[in-house]
Amino acid sequence: MMNQESMPIPRDFLCPITREVMQNPVVLIEDGHSYELFAIETWLRDHNSSPMTNQTLTDRRWIHNYNLKSAIEEYCSQQHAIASLNQFLAFNVCFGRIPSEWEDKPTLKIRISLLGGSNVGKSTIARYLQYGNKTNFIRLNTTTTVGHDLIFFYLDQLFENKYVIVVQLTDIPGMERYESCCDNHFRTCHGALLVADSTDIDTLERIELYWYKQLHLKGKDDVEPTLICNKSDLFQENCDDDYRRIFLANAEHFASLHSMAICYTSALRGDNIRAMFKQLILRILHSKTLLKQIKADDNVYDTASVHLSDRRSSSISSSQETNISKTSSTKCC
Incomplete structure (x- = not known):
């Protein structure tokens, strides 16, 4: 695209x-x-x-x-x-309410999961996508994720001239005791950001041995993954040449082996965060299989919403009829 x-x-x-x-x-x-x-x-x-x-x-x-x-x-x-x-292709990813003039247009929802261990910077990435370079806010308000956090974005351009694109970003807890609650997010996501701390090579190994393996086993066949090597600022400042060489070789090999995109980011400074997110969205929309699934999910959601609305209307009508009947009986008495 x-x-x-x-x-x-x-x-x-x-x-x-x-x-x-x-x-x-x-x-x-x-x-x-x-x-x-x-x-x-x-x-x-x-x-x-x-x-x-x-x-x-x-x-x-x-x-x-x-x-x-x-x-x-x-x-x-x-x-x-x-x-x-x-x-x-000139779209921007926006955080907030969808413009009122789009309220009657069909909506497609893209689900993206942030996967990785604790303290790799997943929540900081999510906060940067929300608030931009307000780093003071990010530093003061970023804590370890206990339950999954849902953040919703929308694109400021219509897809195929008619669809509003909503992006659901799910920040999955990285601590091992919460991993069992992630299965549903593996199954339903269309894209995944596999986040490793570039100053800690063990987090990259954890991506290979657990997070990517679980995504591959439980996720969609055509899910779009991206390997994120975060904290590139600290990687350059605090790591020696030998460590950097080994980490880069391992990251490139893993990404190449599984034909996935790789991106080096600094969530604290905002380096490459928005570009990475935008490119993942484009790859998802470019996948015919994923786009077909997203459109099918949207139709199911719309149908369910209509049925739910009908049931609520029916329930309200029945309640009103009951109240009228009671009122009539009381007047007769």
Whole structure:
């Protein structure tokens, strides 16, 4: 889903008279060239010659060029799709309420899980995505996650010109005694951020031996994982050359072995956090299988919401009827 350049307009799609893309092309029978219908009709009112050859016409009839019209319509459709895609790729990830003008539009929910051990910086990553570079807030308010935290974002561009994209980010507790509560998040997430502390190589090993293995066994077949090597600021300042070389080699090998993206971040400074999050969202939306699942989940959610609403309405109606009946009985007495 990289930015795509517009295709050059084929010369045959341009009317020789108007020099614009034709919408209703016709072929002038005698000279064999195609023109925009209104343009050739206007020309023939004032001329008795071919616009292309300037030769006198003995036959002023024309016929519709349906093949050319179909080719032009396909080209315009492709151009519109490219323009829409390029506009969507400029999206920002926003935290807060969805704009009121989008309330009636269909919604697709992307579920992303933050996975990794304690003290690797998962919560700091989540807080940075929420509040940006307000580092004082992050430092004062980041604590060890005990239960999973849910944070919701939305994209400020419509997907496919109609869908509101909501992103549910789940910060999973990293302590071992809470690992049993993570199974549901393995099963339901579309993407995962596997976070290791780049100053502690044991956290990378834990990603390999537990978190990725559980995600692979219990998660969706096409879940999109990203390896996050966090605390790159401390990695550069406090780790010696030998440690850095070993850590980088192990991280690159693990990511390459499982064909996953790798990103080096500093959650405290905000290095690469938003870019990493945006790229994961794009990879999820680019996956045909995941996108199909997300759309199916959205339809199930909408249907369930309608049924729940119907049941509530029915319950309210029954309650109202009961109250009316009681009131009537009381009046009769």
